[in-house]
Amino acid sequence: MTTSFVPLTNDTFLRACRRQATDYTPLWLMRQAGRYLPEYKATRAQAGSFMGLATNVDFATEVTLQPLERFPLDAAILFSDILTVPDAMGLGLSFAEGEGPRFAKAIRDEAAVATLAVPDMDKLRYVFDAVTSIRRALNGRVPLIGFSGSPWTLACYMVEGKGSSDYRLVKSLMYSRPDLMHRILAVNADSVAQYLNAQIDAGAQAVMVFDSWGGVLADGAFQDFSLQYTQRVLAQLKRTGVDGQDVPRIVFTKGGGIWLEDMKDIDCEVLGLDWTANLGKARAIVGGSKALQGNLDPNVLFAPPEVVAAQARAVLDSFGKPHTDRNSTGPTHIFNLGHGISQFTPPEHVAALVETVHSYSRQLRRS
Amino acid sequence: MTTSFVPLTNDTFLRACRRQATDYTPLWLMRQAGRYLPEYKATRAQAGSFMGLATNVDFATEVTLQPLERFPLDAAILFSDILTVPDAMGLGLSFAEGEGPRFAKAIRDEAAVATLAVPDMDKLRYVFDAVTSIRRALNGRVPLIGFSGSPWTLACYMVEGKGSSDYRLVKSLMYSRPDLMHRILAVNADSVAQYLNAQIDAGAQAVMVFDSWGGVLADGAFQDFSLQYTQRVLAQLKRTGVDGQDVPRIVFTKGGGIWLEDMKDIDCEVLGLDWTANLGKARAIVGGSKALQGNLDPNVLFAPPEVVAAQARAVLDSFGKPHTDRNSTGPTHIFNLGHGISQFTPPEHVAALVETVHSYSRQLRRS
Numbered sequence: 001m002t003t004s005f006v007p008l009t010n011d012t013f014l015r016a017c018r019r020q021a022t023d024y025t026p027l028w029l030m031r032q033a034g035r036y037l038p039e040y041k042a043t044r045a046q047a048g049s050f051m052g053l054a055t056n057v058d059f060a061t062e063v064t065l066q067p068l069e070r071f072p073l074d075a076a077i078l079f080s081d082i083l084t085v086p087d088a089m090g091l092g093l094s095f096a097e098g099e100g101p102r103f104a105k106a107i108r109d110e111a112a113v114a115t116l117a118v119p120d121m122d123k124l125r126y127v128f129d130a131v132t133s134i135r136r137a138l139n140g141r142v143p144l145i146g147f148s149g150s151p152w153t154l155a156c157y158m159v160e161g162k163g164s165s166d167y168r169l170v171k172s173l174m175y176s177r178p179d180l181m182h183r184i185l186a187v188n189a190d191s192v193a194q195y196l197n198a199q200i201d202a203g204a205q206a207v208m209v210f211d212s213w214g215g216v217l218a219d220g221a222f223q224d225f226s227l228q229y230t231q232r233v234l235a236q237l238k239r240t241g242v243d244g245q246d247v248p249r250i251v252f253t254k255g256g257g258i259w260l261e262d263m264k265d266i267d268c269e270v271l272g273l274d275w276t277a278n279l280g281k282a283r284a285i286v287g288g289s290k291a292l293q294g295n296l297d298p299n300v301l302f303a304p305p306e307v308v309a310a311q312a313r314a315v316l317d318s319f320g321k322p323h324t325d326r327n328s329t330g331p332t333h334i335f336n337l338g339h340g341i342s343q344f345t346p347p348e349h350v351a352a353l354v355e356t357v358h359s360y361s362r363q364l365r366r367s
Numbered sequence: 368m369t370t371s372f373v374p375l376t377n378d379t380f381l382r383a384c385r386r387q388a389t390d391y392t393p394l395w396l397m398r399q400a401g402r403y404l405p406e407y408k409a410t411r412a413q414a415g416s417f418m419g420l421a422t423n424v425d426f427a428t429e430v431t432l433q434p435l436e437r438f439p440l441d442a443a444i445l446f447s448d449i450l451t452v453p454d455a456m457g458l459g460l461s462f463a464e465g466e467g468p469r470f471a472k473a474i475r476d477e478a479a480v481a482t483l484a485v486p487d488m489d490k491l492r493y494v495f496d497a498v499t500s501i502r503r504a505l506n507g508r509v510p511l512i513g514f515s516g517s518p519w520t521l522a523c524y525m526v527e528g529k530g531s532s533d534y535r536l537v538k539s540l541m542y543s544r545p546d547l548m549h550r551i552l553a554v555n556a557d558s559v560a561q562y563l564n565a566q567i568d569a570g571a572q573a574v575m576v577f578d579s580w581g582g583v584l585a586d587g588a589f590q591d592f593s594l595q596y597t598q599r600v601l602a603q604l605k606r607t608g609v610d611g612q613d614v615p616r617i618v619f620t621k622g623g624g625i626w627l628e629d630m631k632d633i634d635c636e637v638l639g640l641d642w643t644a645n646l647g648k649a650r651a652i653v654g655g656s657k658a659l660q661g662n663l664d665p666n667v668l669f670a671p672p673e674v675v676a677a678q679a680r681a682v683l684d685s686f687g688k689p690h691t692d693r694n695s696t697g698p699t700h701i702f703n704l705g706h707g708i709s710q711f712t713p714p715e716h717v718a719a720l721v722e723t724v725h726s727y728s729r730q731l732r733r734s
Contacts, residue, residue, distance in 0.1 A: 166709065171666035175674055218642035218664040218705070220681065258625045258643050275585035276625050297585040299538035307542055314587065338585070342533065 005203060005243055006140040013075040014143050016322075017206055017248035017269050019291050019329035025316060025361035026074035027354060028145070030252075031340030032067040033079045037347060039066050050095040054080050060130040061137050068141065070347060071354045075142050075206070078134060078199070080127055082149030082210055085191050086158050088119035099162075106161035108173065113180045118191045121198050128202040135203035145250070146204030148195050150211035151188035151229035158184065167216050174225055181225060189229040193236035200238045200247050208250040208272070209233060215255015215274075223262055226253070234267045250293060254339060260285045275338030279319040283331055292319065293334040296353075301337075301345045305352035312356045316364055324365055335361070372570060372610055373507040380442040381510050383689075384573060384615035384636050386658050386696035392683060392728035393441035394721060395512070397619075398707030399434040400446045403714060406433050417462040421447050427497040428504050435508065437714060438721045442509050442573070445501060445566070447494055449516030449577055452558050453525050455486035466529075473528035475540065480547045485558045488565050495569040502570035512617070513571030515562050517578035518555035518596035525551065534583050541592055548592060556596040560603035567605045567614050575617035575639070576600060582622015582641075590629055593620070601634045617660060621706060627652045642705030646686040650698055659686065660701040663720070668704075668712045672719035679723045683731055691732055702728070 008014070013026040034040055043063050047053035054060060064079040083101050087093035092104030107113055121128075135144050149157075157163070159170035174181040196207045214226040230251055241247045252272025256263060263271055264286045273282055273294035282292055300311045315335065323330025335357045341350070375381070380393040401407055410430050414420035421427060431446040450468050454460035459471030474480060488495075502511050516524075524530070526537040541548040563574045581593040597618055608614045619639030623630060630638055631653045640649055640661035649659055667678040682702065690697025702724045708717070 166666070168666055168669065168709065168711065171664065172669035175667050175670035175678065215643065218662075218667075219645040219685075221664070222643070255622070255643065276582065276589070276622065278586040295585075297538065297588070299533070299535055300542050300585075302535065302539035303542035311542065318586075342535065344535065 005135055008143060008205075009140050010074060010142050013334065014205060014245075014248065016332040016334045017250070017291055018246070019269075019288070019323075019332045021322070021324050021326050021330070022332065023362060023365070024358050025322065025333050025335050025364075027335035027357045028073045028075040028077065029067070029337050029341050029350070030077075032073060032077065033063045034341060035343035036341055036345040036350075037066055037070070050081070051093065054084070055126045057126065057129045057133045060126075061133045064130075064134045065137055067350075068138075071350055072358070073142065073354065075145055076134065076138055077145040077208070078127070078131055078147060078204070080130065080147070082147070082153065082212065083157055084124060084127055085119065085148065085188070085195055086154055088121075088123040089116060089191070090119070091158060101157065102162045103157065106169075107158045107184060108169065110177075110180060113183050116184060116187045118187060118194060121194055124195060124198070127195075128198050131199050131202035131204050135205075143205035144203060145206045145208055146196060146199030146202075147208040147210060148192045148199075148233075150209050150214065150226060150251075150253075151185045151192060151233065152217070152226035153211055153213045154188045154192070155181070155184050156213045156216075158188075167213070174221065185225060185229040186232070189232040190236070192233045196233070197236070197238050200241050203242055204247065205241055205243075205245065206248045206250060207237065208252060209268075211251065211253040211256065214253040219259070222256075222259055227259070227262060227266065231266055248291075252293070257282065264289060270334065272336065273338065277338075279315065279333065283319060288330055291332045291334060293336050295336065295338040298337045298339055298342050298345070301341065301349045301353065303349075305349055308349050308352045309356040309360075312353050313360050316357065316361055321364055321367065322361075372502055375510060375572075376507050377441060377509050380701065381572060381612075381615065383699040383701050384617070384658055385613070386636075386655070386690075386699045388689070388691050388693050388697070389699065390729060390732070391725050392689065392700050392702050392731075394702035394724045395440045395442040395444065396434070396704050396708050396717070397444075399440060399444065400430045401708060402710035403708055403712040403717075404433055404437070405714075417448070418460065421451070421497075422493045424493065424496045424500045428500045431497075431501045432504055434717075435505075438717055439725070440509065440721065442512055443501065443505055444512040444575075445494070445498055445514060445571070447497065447514070449514070449520065449579065450524055451491060451494055452486065452515060452555070452562055453521055455488075455490040456483060456558070457486070458525060468524065469529045470524065473536075474525045474551060475536065477544075477547060480550050483551060483554045485554060485561060488561055491562060491565070494562075495565050498566050498569035498571050502572075510572035511570060512573045512575055513563060513566030513569075514575040514577060515559045515566075515600075517576050517581065517593060517618075517620075518552045518559060518600065519584070519593035520578055520580045521555045521559070522548070522551050523580045523583075525555075534580070541588065552592060552596040553599070556599040557603070560600045563600070564603070564605050567608050570609055571614065572608055572610075572612065573615045573617060574604065575619060576635075578618065578620040578623065581620035586626075589620075589623075589626055594626070594629060594633065598633055615658075619660070624649065631656060637701065639703065640705065644705075646682065646700065650686060655697055658699045658701060660703050662703065662705040665704045665706055665709050665712070668708065668716045668720065670716075672716055675716050675719045676723040676727075679720050680727050683724065683728055688731055688734065689728075
């Protein structure tokens with residue numbers, strides 16, 4: 001595959017991923033293209049449904065770029081869903097209005113597990129086409145992040161069939177038949193690796209693994225059933241994108257702050273943290289080995305702009321001064337929320353956040 | 368108040384709370400009187416509703432003792448709800464069938480906050496009467512634990528009006544009007560302290576603060592809005608029960624494992640941990656200063672009894688050998704789940720758990 005794209009105008013995010021000094025702390029927001037934007041709602045209404053939006057290259061490109069038109073964010077992230085891979089495995093993903101995702105077929109016994117296999121990546125062509133389309137549309141403004149759910153997080157939905165408050169079914173299977181769970185996770189890991197590699201080939205400049213439900217696991221089970229398979233994904237990922245640049249890998253485990261000692265040496269460039277973690281303590285644990293991404297509580301964005309600004313400064317302060325030596329690598333911070341932005345967020349509060357992070361982080365480097 | 372109760376036959380739990388050596392690791396289970404027991408369902412059907420059950424002294428006594436008839440547990444815990452205190456404040460607690468608790472009146476603005484005050488403890492007389500009745504009915508078999516929700520956890524329900532998945536309303540108030548939130552929390556803390564002291568006067572032999580929702584807070588906010596007010600409760604608690612014995616205080620923050628450094632010096636005897644924490648690491652952080660309680664994932668109980676036994680042994684092993692010197696205090700462990708037992712738990716799996724904890728923990732002390 002030979003694809004040529006224009007060079008980046010703003011590579012601040014990629015530099016921070018590589019632990020290179022930057023003039024300011026880059027930021028992007030998980031779920032930055034979403035329902036808090038009226039223009040997103042308008043496009044979604046045109047598309048008719050969430051999957052209608054995600055599977056249409058033009059719509060996916062349009063909504064991915066919408067937040068960048070409003071705010072000077074430092075990265076774009078592919079508009080898609082974490083459950084596209086099990087859908088391609090034949091589980092039948094749907095989104096009922098006002099509810100979360102749901103699979104027509106759940107994987108709960110030996111016979112169902114036996115049918116699982118790495119899906120034909122051609123079934124996910126709509127995702128890779130969207131990546132290429134978005135990268136072209138970005139025209140070098142900021143880098144494009146590709147993503148997938150983690151093997152464990154996908155397994156949660158595949159076994160439960162939908163979201164869960166107690167993870168009873170998936171944990172019952174894990175504790176009762178660890179052999180079956182390991183089989184599901186191995187297939188998921190190899191599928192996610194192929195999926196992310198195809199996104200890289202299509203033009204993704206960084207990739208992120210969302211381990212949204214790793215934090216529900218017990219100590220010990222997290223290491224065996226989530227982290228191990230995230231590592232299996234990481235080990236298979238391409239390190240170079242279509243433009244010959246290295247492709248940073250980000251791992252985000254919601255609720256994973258308690259296991260930072262276990263995560264600090266995994267084979268990736270960036271660790272994402274939720275709001276329960278203290279960035280200064282995390283920096284001390286992780287040392288200089290990885291960039292850190294996070295971690296404002298998305299609920300801060302419901303407060304008035306001056307509170308948003310104060311809380312954003314507190315997050316930047318908790319990380320401390322990033323390194324500023326242009327000739328070496330060192331501790332870097334990528335500002336983000338600790339989880340996806342809420343659909344009820346006032347967009348003007350996001351503007352205050354972006355402005356504060358950019359200006360205060362410049363100031364912090366001069367202090 | 369002068370109440371006399373018979374002496375304890377089994378004081379293993381209280382000894383472990385006091386960090387004294389015990390022959391085996393005591394255990395009890397959060398929500399051990401509950402819907403997984405058919406006899407509980409029968410009593411609840413007689414009572415007509417959850418609050419009908421909780422407010423009737425005879426029913427509350429009956430269901431508290433039910434799990435002890437089945438399993439040789441080492442403590443009983445008052446059957447009640449964490450939301451009795453805001454109910455007594457006039458918020459109007461109800462439980463719709465198949466749903467969680469709900470308040471008729473939510474506290475969301477300055478006017479509503481201004482109406483809040485420590486409730487007349489007489490409105491909670493049914494709880495204190497239940498404590499005395501249960502203590503009498505226990506007849507010295509095992510100690511009785513009293514409890515309350517933490518100031519922050521109560522505030523979550525008081526502001527949201529019911530359970531929440533994102534805590535948007537309570538966090539919006541906290542970030543936008545911290546002054547109002549501090550006022551709510553101060554009233555809650557003083558109310559909880561009076562409530563627990565009245566339980567102690569009625570016969571409770573240990574008390575536990577359930578900070579069920581402390582773990583949803585951001586680093587920094589947890590310390591200011593949850594832990595600080597738990598400490599305000601602890602500072603006001605009576606240290607001696609009606610029988611002249613000291614009354615150990617247990618604090619459990621679900622999701623609090625990441626803040627153990629902040630919690631290790633608070634003024635209580637026992638810290639409860641959920642399943643994400645590693646007991647060995649927690650023991651190393653807390654040192655000899657507190658007993659630890661926890662932390663089996665309740666979902667383990669859906670696996671076959673031999674898996675339940677293996678996982679229970681793993682939890683005991685992760686804590687390691689408790690101290691065995693009868694002449695000193697040292698690290699002790701109280702076995703529990705990391706959260707309440709699920710209504711779908713097969714009771715015979717609980718039997719396997721109790722048997723394993725008692726037998727293996729004796730063995731561990733001889734190793």
